[in-house]
Amino acid sequence: MSTAPAERTTAPDVSVVVCVxxxxxxxxxxxxxxxxxxxxxxxxxxxxxxxxxxxxxxRLAKVYGDDGLGAPGRVRVLANxxxxxxxAGRNTGVAASSGEVVAFLDDxxxxxxxxxLHFARAYADPRVMAVGGRTQPVWASRxxxxxxxxxxxxxxxxxxxxxxPGRVRVxxxxxxxxxFRRSALAAVGGFASGIGRDGHRLPLGCEETELCxxxxxxxxxxxxxxxxxxVIHHRVxxxxxxxxxxxxxxxxxxxxxxxxxxxxxxxxGLASERRYTTRVLPAGVARGLRDALLGRPxxxxxxxxxLTGVAAAAAGYALGSVRARRGGGRFTVAATPVDGPxxxxxxxx
Numbered sequence: 266m267s268t269a270p271a272e273r274t275t276a277p278d279v280s281v282v283v284c285v286x287x288x289x290x291x292x293x294x295x296x297x298x299x300x301x302x303x304x305x306x307x308x309x310x311x312x313x314x315x316x317x318x319x320x321x322x323x324r325l326a327k328v329y330g331d332d333g334l335g336a337p338g339r340v341r342v343l344a345n346x347x348x349x350x351x352x353a354g355r356n357t358g359v360a361a362s363s364g365e366v367v368a369f370l371d372d373x374x375x376x377x378x379x380x381x382l383h384f385a386r387a388y389a390d391p392r393v394m395a396v397g398g399r400t401q402p403v404w405a406s407r408x409x410x411x412x413x414x415x416x417x418x419x420x421x422x423x424x425x426x427x428x429x430p431g432r433v434r435v436x437x438x439x440x441x442x443x444x445f446r447r448s449a450l451a452a453v454g455g456f457a458s459g460i461g462r463d464g465h466r467l468p469l470g471c472e473e474t475e476l477c478x479x480x481x482x483x484x485x486x487x488x489x490x491x492x493x494x495x496v497i498h499h500r501v502x503x504x505x506x507x508x509x510x511x512x513x514x515x516x517x518x519x520x521x522x523x524x525x526x527x528x529x530x531x532x533x534g535l536a537s538e539r540r541y542t543t544r545v546l547p548a549g550v551a552r553g554l555r556d557a558l559l560g561r562p563x564x565x566x567x568x569x570x571x572l573t574g575v576a577a578a579a580a581g582y583a584l585g586s587v588r589a590r591r592g593g594g595r596f597t598v599a600a601t602p603v604d605g606p607x608x609x610x611x612x613x614x
Contacts, residue, residue: 519581
C-alpha cells in the first residue's frame with residue numbers, strides 16, 4: 266500500500282465526522298479517532314458528534330478538550346444540535362466542519378493509513394461529489410460465521426459481495442465509510458431526518474441512499490464513486506452474528522427502502538436493488554446449495570440466510586409502502602443546517 270505524501274496544493278482539506286451515542290463503545294471511539302490521527306493524508310479536523318448523551322459528551326470533552334481553534338488535526342467534541350438520530354448528528358458535524366470535503370467514519374471502525382489519501386485524490390476531478398470506500402468486517406468470534414453469506418454483509422455495515430471492484434461509479438455510497446463535498450451537501454440540505462438510525466429498536470438505514478439520489482438530481486453531471494482502496498475495518502459484535510439479527514436487519518432495510526422509493530420514486534430508489542436481487546442473491550443461493558452438496562460447512566445455512574433475508578426485506582418493504590401511502594412514513598430535509606461552518610452544538614460541558 267502506498268504511503269507517499271499527497272500534493273496538498275491540488276487536493277482538498279478533509280474534515281472527518283464520527284457520530285457517537287453510547288459509552289459502551291468507548292474503546293472503539295478512541296480507536297476510531299486514533300486511526301484518523303494516523304492518516305498519511307492528515308485530516309483538517311476530527312469532529313465527534315454526541316447524540317443526546319450528556320455523560321458521554323462530558324467524558325469525551327475531558328479526553329480531547331480543544332487544543333485551539335485553527336490547530337491542524339484538532340479533535341472537537343460536539344452535541345447533536347438536531348433531533349436524536351444519525352442523520353441529524355451527521356448534519357451537525359457538517360455544519361461545524363471547515364474542510365472542503367467531509368468524510369464520515371463509523372464509531373466502531375478504524376481506518377487504514379491511506380483511507381483519506383484515496384478519498385482526497387478522487388476529488389481532483391471537479392465532477393466528483395462523493396467517494397466511498399470498502400468496509401471489512403471484524404467478527405467478534407474472530408472468523409466469519411460459516412452460515413453468514415458475504416452477499417449479506419451490508420446487514421452488519423460492511424461491503425457486500427456483488428459490488429464491483431476498483432474505483433467505480435455508483436448510485437450511492439455506504440454511509441459509515443464515505444465522503445462528500447461540503448458544497449454538494451449544502452446544495453441538497455444534508456441528510457434527511459426521519460429515515461435511518463434514530464435510537465429506535467429497529468436497525469433502520471438508507472439515509473445515505475436517499476441523500477445520494479437527491480444529490481445526483483440536484484447537481485447536473487455529479488459523479489459518485491466507490492474506491493475499494495479506501496479501507497476501514499468495522500467491528501461486528503457478537504449479537505450481530507446471530508441469525509435473528511440478520512432477519513431483523515433485513516426487515517428494517519425493507520421498511521427503509523419503501524420510504525426511499527416513496528420519496529424519490531421506485532425507478533431510482535430501487536435501481537441497484539434490482540440487479541442485486543435478480544443476479545447477486547440467486548448466485549449466492551446456488552453457491553450455498555453447491556457447497557452443501559459437497560459437504561462444505563455452512564453451505565445450507567448461507568442459502569437459507571439469503572432466502573430468509575429476501576423474505577424479511579420483502580415483508581418490510583410491503584408494510585413500509587402501505588405506511589408511506591397512508592402518510593406514516595414522512596421524513597424531512599435540512600432539519601439541521603449544513604451550510605456552516607459554525608460552532609452550533611459545541612460545548613455544553
